[in-house]
Amino acid sequence: MSVRTSRPGLRHRLAVALLAALTLSACSGDDDAGAEDTPAPVATPDGSTTSTPTGTPTAEPSPPAYLPVPDGVELTEPGSELPLDESAVVAWRPRQNLTGVIEVKVEELLRTTLEESFEGWQLDEQVTEPRPYFVTARIRNVGDSDLGGQRVPLYVIDDRNRLIESSRFADRFAACPSTPFPKKFESGDRIDVCLVYLVPDSGRLEGVSFRPHEEFNPITWTGRIQPLAKRGTPADGERSKGPNGGRGGAR
Numbered sequence: 383m384s385v386r387t388s389r390p391g392l393r394h395r396l397a398v399a400l401l402a403a404l405t406l407s408a409c410s411g412d413d414d415a416g417a418e419d420t421p422a423p424v425a426t427p428d429g430s431t432t433s434t435p436t437g438t439p440t441a442e443p444s445p446p447a448y449l450p451v452p453d454g455v456e457l458t459e460p461g462s463e464l465p466l467d468e469s470a471v472v473a474w475r476p477r478q479n480l481t482g483v484i485e486v487k488v489e490e491l492l493r494t495t496l497e498e499s500f501e502g503w504q505l506d507e508q509v510t511e512p513r514p515y516f517v518t519a520r521i522r523n524v525g526d527s528d529l530g531g532q533r534v535p536l537y538v539i540d541d542r543n544r545l546i547e548s549s550r551f552a553d554r555f556a557a558c559p560s561t562p563f564p565k566k567f568e569s570g571d572r573i574d575v576c577l578v579y580l581v582p583d584s585g586r587l588e589g590v591s592f593r594p595h596e597e598f599n600p601i602t603w604t605g606r607i608q609p610l611a612k613r614g615t616p617a618d619g620e621r622s623k624g625p626n627g628g629r630g631g632a633r
Contacts, residue, residue, distance in 0.1 A: 449473040451483045452526050458601055466491070466605030471524060474594035476532045483525030486536070488590050488603040491622060492516040494610040499557050512580040515587045516558040516610065517548075522572040529567045534575055535594055539602070540585035541623075545593065548577040588623045 448457050451473055458470035469487040476482055494514050496503070515538065523529055537545045548560050558576035567573065581587060587607060593600035604622040 460599040485522040490518040491607040
């Protein structure tokens with residue numbers, strides 16, 4: 383998808399990457415009720431199967447490692463719910479032979495409008511009634527890999543429990559660049575980022591999520607959402623809600 387300017391002679395373009403179709407769902411433990419009462423089949427040397435008697439303990443596999451990280455790096459527990467300005471150390475695999483380890487501190491959630499921040503930009507019809515938000519964060523590379531050119535793996539969650547990826551600009555957007563890491567982003571490097579999210583269908587931002595793959599229990603940040611025009615005056619803002627609908631941003 384793209385956004386084109388309506389002004390003649392300009393060719394600003396915004397690629398809008400939405401994961402709106404990915405709806406998060408809570409898994410209920412009730413589905414496993416009674417599982418212990420069903421004997422598990424066990425293979426025998428002659429090829430037949432028998433059953434393990436109910437209640438017989440079986441060895442449980444060790445939980446898989448989060449991801450290999452350098453010595454001395456402690457990763458934030460998956461499933462953590464954090465307020466704004468609290469850091470998390472996370473790891474993900476942008477590609478098969480690259481592991482990224484970063485410290486992320488989500489700092490601001492800013493509400494804006496198309497009229498306020500996107501004058502001259504025209505969205506494709508595929509993006510219906512978008513509600514724009516800016517998210518600022520401070521990122522530090524605490525791993526061993528050069529993450530140059532990678533994108534910050536942060537999504538927003540909306541009030542319909544959808545994940546939305548940050549938008550990408552083909553031209554410079556000074557208000558909130560929403561760009562990847564620089565060409566070189568090596569161990570110890572730090573950068574302040576601003577990411578643009580267009581929540582479709584007039585949806586509302588509920589939180590910011592680190593979720594590198596669907597099976598990962600996400601780490602989320604919630605807190606006060608400020609109007610961009612009144613940035614720095616938190617009393618005029620609203621609070622985002624956590625993934626369970628509770629008010630975020632406080633402990």
